[in-house]
Amino acid sequence: MNTRVALFVRAVRDPILLIVIGVLFAVQQAGILPVSRTWPLLIIVIGFLKLIERLAAPRPPYPNPNWGAQSR
């Protein structure tokens, strides 16, 4: 995947977090589950987005002489 996709994933992180926070509070107010029980979902979502970000912009696992001349 290219750098632009990685930038896109990084850019949508904040809005997605906003939506998740809003949904968690909405779920609490509907009397279904309190935020005190659902907050770990935020960490999972952050981790998930980070993961996609890393996958979108892969780095070589070890120095590759052929890639040395290329800029990231």
Added chain:
Amino acid sequence: MNSRSSLAGPLILIAIGGLFLAHTISPGFDLERWIADYWPYILVAWGGILLLEIGIRFLRGAPLPLKPVSAGGWLAVIVICIAGSLTHFAHRHDFWWHHAGWVEGVQIFGQEHDYVIAPLQKTVGPAPRVILESFHGSAKVAGIDGNTVTVTGHKAIRSFDAHQADAANAATPVSLALDGNTVVIRCNQERFQAHTPVRADLEIEVPRAASVEAAGAQGDFDISSLTGDVDLKNRGGSMHIDNIGGGVSIEGHHSDIIRCSGVKGPMTVRGDGNDLELDGISGPVSVAGRYLGTFLLHQLSQPVEISNFHTNFHAQRVDGEMRLTSGDLNAVDLVGPVRLATHATDVKLNGFTGTLDLSVDSGDVELTPRHLPLAGMTVHTRSGDIELTLPAGASFTLSAFAARGDVRNEFGAALHEHSEGRGTRLEGSIGGGPPITLMTGSGNITVRRADVATPAGAPGTERAVGFFRR
């Protein structure tokens, strides 16, 4: 995307302006209530708009923002969450604010002046209609033998000086008016309430066959020993109704507790509050409300229809009791057909008869129908274990499916277990009895064999008892 390029801020501002405009144009629109209920959607909308903008920029090949929400934006999110949560909790009836009360808060440094209400009495027919007009305070209404209505009690007036309290007392006389068969008790508090809170605590005696209509606020009602109907409206406080021959209708908001026992006629309860207890009701019972505390039904001898938050319950009778608290529903000796749909609640039903239709969104289910013959059952939980304990002599046709879980079977080879996808299915028939369908989306199913509680001499008794003695 900085705050200048994003449309989220202006759009949310327009929406907030629209809400305030709706409030000013139409006073019936409760803006505070609306914000208390729906504020999380501001965050969802904000995130949605940003997401849309970033998506459009991505598709157009425009530069993408590194930090769509700035540090100040996140600070605003925290402030919105704290303020929204506080507004929401402040609107809940069990919040301390509602118990403190505005008037009491303002007058907290005043002194309470106590005045005795001169006894009032009227001779009436044997079955009068007694109306207690809306007032602040408590009332104890009791049926007596005889044909008089008597009102006694006292007034509590909170004021900074005794003269003002005296004036408030003089301006708010308690009156008792008789019009045909109707008796009206009036506290006249509205004449002085704005300046000095006047509270009346009344003790009223009425003929036993009287029917009572009362409306009050910030006080307790205690109504007992009547053969007529009771119609009660109250805001705050508690309501105790005991030994009523007619029907009872209650509309209560922010109630601490509603406790009704020994009601012979139909009973309806509407409103919201903490605890609700209905005990020994001979007529049909209908409850529609939002009771957050303990919800207790005990010995209800006619059909029961309950709608409380996410729980809907119907039973033909409640011979034992049903107790619903936050997260748990325990019932003993229900008579079906029983229909129960609930959410995030563990359900335990012990000793029910008749058909059962149970649906739980998320929660464990424990069922022990102790009486034979069994009736049909349909049990579904989206997430949770199901444990069904059947009398050893029971005949039934079982179809159980744990979509992501295991099945345990204590009825031996008569029930066939096999894997299906990531789950397990258990099927089979014992004695060709009624259908029992158990289904869990995620969890285990256990079908146990228990002792038998059939009437003496009923088929299967000896065999089952013998089995357990071994």
